Amino acid sequence: MLNFLLFKVIFIGAVMDPIWRHILRLSIWIGVLGFLRIFCLLSRDRFDNLATIAYTPPKQYYKITLLLCFILLGDVLWYIGSALLFPASLTFLTLEFLPVILDTIHVMTKYLSHLLDQWQENGFENKCLVNYYTELGADVLILACTLMQYLQLMWMHGVSFGLVDFVLFLNVRSVLKNLHNKVLIHRERWRAMSYVRDRYVNATPAELSLHNDDCAICREKMKTAKKLACGHLFHL
Template structure:
């Protein structure tokens, strides 16, 4: 949180109008958003922890889901205040607001799919696929917002080849590198999945009924599966 605030305050102070009262109010506004984002990330870590425990009461999941919904609503209300307090900085603050909402939505969807998996007798087999594409979409959109914000700061500050410009350039380079890495990873995964789909046949309902077991990889019930040459069945 301290690193986040220091980074934002330095850049806001270097690029925005040199009015300390305005910079202070803007930094507080951004700091509250960062604080809510930390709660979203903590909730994600909490879910990862709960999934490793043998038995967890549904009340805990409901409580955290309600908490995330409250954070999401608070983010939207906080952003609406931007229109009143910082109308001149609406573009910059929108790019600051969107990553927080995307992070919160991503974690909230993970909790909702987990709850659906708990509610259904045979589980929710599409949960992993939904979570994968939700996380991928959120990561790409957040990186896109970050890239646009850095480019906006460069445009506002002007190119003068000073310290701020060098740091902004390095950050733009880092974001582009991360975006490229995400795209390459998705491409490779899509190729691997396409190969598996084409290479192995789908298990029939009779084979699934006779097998009547969990997937040995993800340890969840199989309503659909791929059949290997040795006869073993696994989730795609």
């Protein structure tokens, strides 16, 4: 919240339109979006907490999924209002809106995949894969939007080699470093997964039927599995 206030209210005021009344209205309007995002992040933390509990009634997931639907609707209404109230700043506000909508969709996907896992008789085996790629895609796109926003602020402010330029440069450097780390981590994971796919054979339907067991790592039912040299079966 402190970072939000410092950057969105004070720092943007030093870069954008010098008319303070316009900046105050814009800051309050961005604050509404920040309020929605906080609820989205709280929902994500709530999911991480519920995932550690042995049994959680589906009603808990339904309630938070419904809240996320309202947040998603609020995000869309906020953007429509931006087009009507601040048409001159719509490009900047679009780059504010996209990270929040991506975060909301990402968290909704986690809840929906979990509900799908509960509804299906043998569970949703691709839940982890869907969650991983949704999170990766959302993180990369959010970082890209943040980078574009910083570059837009640098363009609007111009290069004067002052404190504002220095802070913007550090923020751009931080975003590029995070993007680079995301790519490296995904590349290493892809190499590891490719090695496992090539190194170990798939378990046959007969072997899966014979054992009729849960994966010893993730404790989920196995519709498909990899077979180790010792004969044990695990999810990929």
